[in-house]
Amino acid sequence: MKAIEVKGLGKKTVNGEYILKNVNLEVNSGEFISIVGPQANGKSTLLRLIAGLETPSEGSIKVLEKEVRGTSPEIGMVFQETVLFPWMKIIDNVTFGPISKGVDKKKAREDALQWLSTLGIDKFAEKWPYELSGGMQRRATIAMIMVNNPSILLCDELLGGLDLVTRSNIADDFLKLMHEKGCTVVYVTHLLEEAVYLSQKVYVMSSLPGTIYDKIDINLPEKRWEVPNLRFSKECAHYVETVRSKFEEAFTKSPHEVEA
Amino acid sequence: MRLTKSEAVIALAGLLIWPFLILLNVTLPDAANRPNQPKEVFNSIIMIFTLILLSYLVFGILLKKQPKARVITVMNAALVFGVFFFLWLVVVGKIGKLNTHSFPSPNTVFDVFYSDFYFLTYKSSRDSIFRAFAGYFLALITGIPGGIWFGRTMRRFEVAYPLAKVTAHVPPVVYLPYAIAVFPSISHAIIFMVYIGAFWPIFINTLFGVYNVDRRYIEFAKILGASEKRILRRIIIPSAMPTILAGCLIGLVLAFVLLTAGEMVGAHTGLGFYLMYHTDIGYFDKVVAAILLISFWVFFWITFGFDMVQARLLRWMRRI
Secondary structure (H helix, E strand, O other), X not given: OEEEEEEEEEEEOOOOOEEEEEEEEEEEOOOEEEEEOOOOOOHHHHHHHHHOOOOOOEXXXXXXXEEOOOOOOOEEEEOOOOOOOOOOOHHHHHHHHHHHOOOOHHHHHHHHHHHHHHOXXXXXXXXXXXXXXXXXXXXXXXXXXXXXXXXXXXXXXXXXXXXXXXXXXXXXXXXXXXXXXXXXXXXXXXXXXXXXXXXXXXEEEOOOOEOEEEEEEOOOOOOHHHOOOHHHOHHHHHHHHHHHHHHHHHHHHOOOOOOO | OOOXXXXXXXXXXXXXXXXXXXXXXXHOOOOOOOOOHHHHHHHHHHHHHHHHHHXXXXXXXXXXXXXXXXXXXXXXXXXXXXXXXXXXXXXXHHOOOOOOOOOOOHHHHHHHHHHOXXXXXXXXXXXXXXXXXXXXXXXXXXXXXXHHHHHOOHHHHHHHHHXXXXXXXXXXXXXXXXXXXXXXXXXXXXXXXXXXXHHHHHHHHHHHHHHOOOHHHHHHHHHOOOOHHHHHHHHHHHHHHHHHHHHHHHHHHHHHHHHHHHHHHHOOOOHHHHHHHHHHOOOHHHHHHHHHHHHHHHHHHHHHHHHHHHHHHOOOOOOO
């Protein structure tokens, strides 16, 4: 089954300039894909369109074989910046989604605590967001999304702004989690190593107006967290090199058409 | 609890300055020859000491959590007010170079709170506070919901903003003569003016607070599946709360400013009237007493009515 199907998608700004043009993308259910590309080429816009926060100017987006009309609880999205509601305690932040959807408060609290302990921050349930460090806040945001049980997860720079060790720790936890839940993940990043390590397919996007330039299949073992030092292995490096050359091609060759 | 050296000095000074003032006042009589001096002297000092220290004590204990912060808050206040009182007492009361009629000593002034207890301390305060709060309360219940409604969408905001821009900057005092002519009583006219004055800062701050809520919060709440009603209640209003409260504080201060201005012009009761009336007949000790009482009430309501609500509502914010 196709989880996400994007056909001939275009998005214009208010001035009529194209941000995205003729984007075609297919993601199977349970697949983990990454999208890499230069900065400011509409990667985030693509995610926002799939999430239903914006409407496309051209083409169509189908999620779970239904046309996207506004946000839906099936799709979870993690923004580029950490978003926690600062006026709620961590536990209230995490239960916000389930309670919004009508889950019983007690049940929502139990689920939330479960997720917080999975992510290793259950100690901080009764704290205010400002009392947490950046990495913990990021984990709390992931808990907020995951407690809603989305079948599709869109991540915009999930690990942005975190240090290397935290980054790889969260990445492994995250990968394991997604595997267990059978989530479909679309992961946007500009770090090629991360894209290769996490995903089964890497899509390379061109610079503005953004379109899919190429697709690279990554054939690494499925349970990557079980292989020691896979991140630094030769295969991994080989894929990173492939993606990097495509990335450079996309960067230099794509026409820089900006319509006035 | 460990105080640093300078903190300990301040705490000690704040503690010792009051017994010193009492001693000074009892041993050294005022320059102006007044009968029944001793009783009055004792009363006035005890009174100001109790008032200021008690209110700060409650304030410090309710607002600050750590015992050290409480001690420092209370003792700072005690020292600052002690020094102010000392200067007033010595320069005006004891040296006697100034005209004692135009510049009354603290002993004379604080005696007014006793000798005129019914008219000043009780009745005038009651009438003034009623008027101020009637107007302020009306401003709250119209300004906040109104600001939320108009700030909710861009279209409504564009209706409200130009209107606010034109109307809000008209000094509220200009409505008073007209209001006096139109409303059934002077009290109604003053309440109306206080309402207008407090309404605009509350309304405009709410309007901007709600309109400028970070889009990411709303989008994220939508992603999490929240309904419009829930987004308004749990995201937009809390997010705008710091701005709304800032408007409420400006409104509260303005309410008292306009109240006294209004009462001076036309009222037959209230602190503003009391002050104006006694200026006209030249009882300046009563005038100063009324000024002090007004400042006390403003302080009182800002501290107990406002700061505590704010500390409760904004407890999620990082304290500096």
